[in-house]
Amino acid sequence: MxxxxxxxxxxxxxxxxxxxxxxxxxxxxxxxxxxxxxxxxxxxxxxxxxxxxxxxxxxxxxxxxxxxxxxxxxxxxxxxxxxxxxxxxxxxxxxxxxxxxxxxxxxxxxxxxxxxxxxxxxxxxxxxxxxxxxxxxxxxxxxxxxxxxxxxxxxxxxxxxxxxxxxxxxxxxxxxxxxxxxxxxxxxxxxxxxxxxxxxxxxxxxxxxxxxxxxxxxxxxxxxxxxxxxxxxxxxxxxxxxxxxxxxxxxxxxxxxxxxxxxxxxxCCAARSPYHGNHRRNRVMAEKAPYTYERVSTPYGNSPYIGGSAPAPAPVDPYTQHHNVPMQPYRSDAYEPFRHV
Structure with missing residues (x-):
């Protein structure tokens, strides 16, 4: 109304x-x-x-x-x-x-x-x-x-x-x-x-x-x-x-x-709904698209490459440990990890 x-x-x-x-x-x-x-x-x-x-x-x-x-x-x-x-x-x-x-x-x-x-x-x-x-x-x-x-x-x-x-x-x-x-x-x-x-x-x-x-x-x-x-x-x-x-x-x-x-x-003079005019535009701007991504926190928060005081221990992955695949160090110039929402 x-x-x-x-x-x-x-x-x-x-x-x-x-x-x-x-x-x-x-x-x-x-x-x-x-x-x-x-x-x-x-x-x-x-x-x-x-x-x-x-x-x-x-x-x-x-x-x-x-x-x-x-x-x-x-x-x-x-x-x-x-x-x-x-x-x-x-x-x-x-x-x-x-x-x-x-x-x-x-x-x-x-x-x-x-x-x-x-x-x-x-x-x-x-x-x-x-x-x-x-x-x-x-x-x-x-x-x-x-x-x-x-x-x-x-x-x-x-x-x-x-x-x-x-x-x-x-x-x-x-x-x-x-x-x-x-x-x-x-x-x-x-x-x-x-x-x-x-x-x-x-x-x-x-x-x-x-x-x-x-x-x-x-x-x-x-x-x-x-x-x-x-x-x-x-x-x-x-x-x-x-x-x-x-x-x-x-x-x-x-x-x-x-x-x-x-x-x-x-x-004429239709009753204004919550999705009409500026209300609708404001709502669309605030909503997230169904396939957006957001940055996740890195597990190497204490890495010296990103300003940490001491290197963080590398996570142990059972698969890489079993096959003796070395874990690559964190690179600041690499792509940021994302997660799906």
Whole structure:
């Protein structure tokens, strides 16, 4: 492991962390009524604070419904009748914020602030149903729930319920793949193969993050348009959230950057081995070749020819002694004896 390798991995690791944090912001939206951060993260807001029924405001409609329930028979539509009845029973809040796991509701203050005081328990594959949440299906004036909403809004709501399940699954897979990318990315510090494997995982994370972001944006854009078109006469207004879409598209951008930089780290910045560069050269210089020789000490260390004070006794060799072969004196100009290593 080298410092260059660590620096090379630091950037893709950082953008992966950014993608994971952005996905966490998407997931916590509209889940905690006591958190101002969570309350600012929503896909869609239905504002009913200015709800008007038959030319009356929300308050006057409630008073009218409580004082004279027969007035609902004069409603222009089944939806108007259901809204009048729901207002009379105080089933409708000023606004509703829709998140990934549920919705939050609350009241709108006189200065225009939205104060959340209730959030549902997180639920997988959640889809907001205004008929159920607003209590429109409790109206005795309507024989069939399907007749409450206009046809276009009912179709948009059905599409939203179906697509929201896929959107939820895509976000869960994107979150899991991004978390796995961070875990495997630790091993990328040691090798380029680790970077390559991490880049494959980052590809999966980007695919599902982008798919979830595109789905959420398109889904709620269409839903908002139909919602405002069909409920405009009641002064019910729908709007898309800002912060949660910023978070989801930041996650997409980070995920895309992760693919690019993980691939870059798998092609360069190899971890330095002990046999690389100067380390290898130094090691080769210090090693001995397999057939080198070194000088051995002479048995005639005390010979006068080499500075000794007295001649050393000649070694007795059984072979030369037996054949009366005289031992030659040591010559300083002869070749030095060597030994094989």
């Amino acid at each position: 080298s410092l260059g390798r660590i620096v090379c991995i630091a950037f893709p690791y950082a953008v992966t962390v950014g993608a994971l944090v952005s996905l966490i912001f998407v997931g916590i939206g509209s889940t905690n009524s006591k958190s101002s951060t969570d309350n600012d993260l929503y896909f869609f807001r239905a504002d009913l604070s200015n709800l008007t029924i038959s030319g009356t405001s929300l308050l006057s409609a409630a008073e009218s419904a409580l004082s004279d329930l027969t007035s609902r028979s004069d409603a222009d539509s089944a939806l108007e009748s259901a809204l009048t009845d729901a207002v009379g029973k105080s089933n409708i809040r000023d606004f509703y914020d829709i998140g990934l796991w549920g919705y939050c509701s609350g009241n709108k203050t006189s200065d225009g602030k939205y104060v959340v005081d209730y959030c549902t328990k997180p639920k997988a594959e959640y889809a907001f149903d205004p008929v159920e949440v607003w209590g429109l299906n409790s109206s005795s004036a309507d024989s069939a729930i399907d007749d409450i909403l206009p046809t276009s809004l009912k179709d948009a709501l059905s599409t939203y319920k179906a697509v929201s399940k896929w959107m939820f699954i895509a976000y869960i897979i994107a979150f899991a793949a991004t978390a796995l990318e961070l875990i495997v990315g630790i091993f990328a510090i040691c090798s380029r193969m680790g970077s390559f494997i991490t880049s494959l995982i980052s590809g999966v994370a980007f695919l599902f993050t982008a798919a979830a972001s595109i789905t959420a944006t398109a889904l709620f854009a269409v839903y908002t348009g139909v919602f405002n078109s069909d409920l405009k006469q009641y002064d019910i207004h729908g709007s898309m959230g800002k912060n949660i879409f910023v978070a989801t598209w930041f996650a997409t951008a980070f995920a895309f950057a992760g693919i690019f930089f993980w691939l870059m780290s798998s092609c």
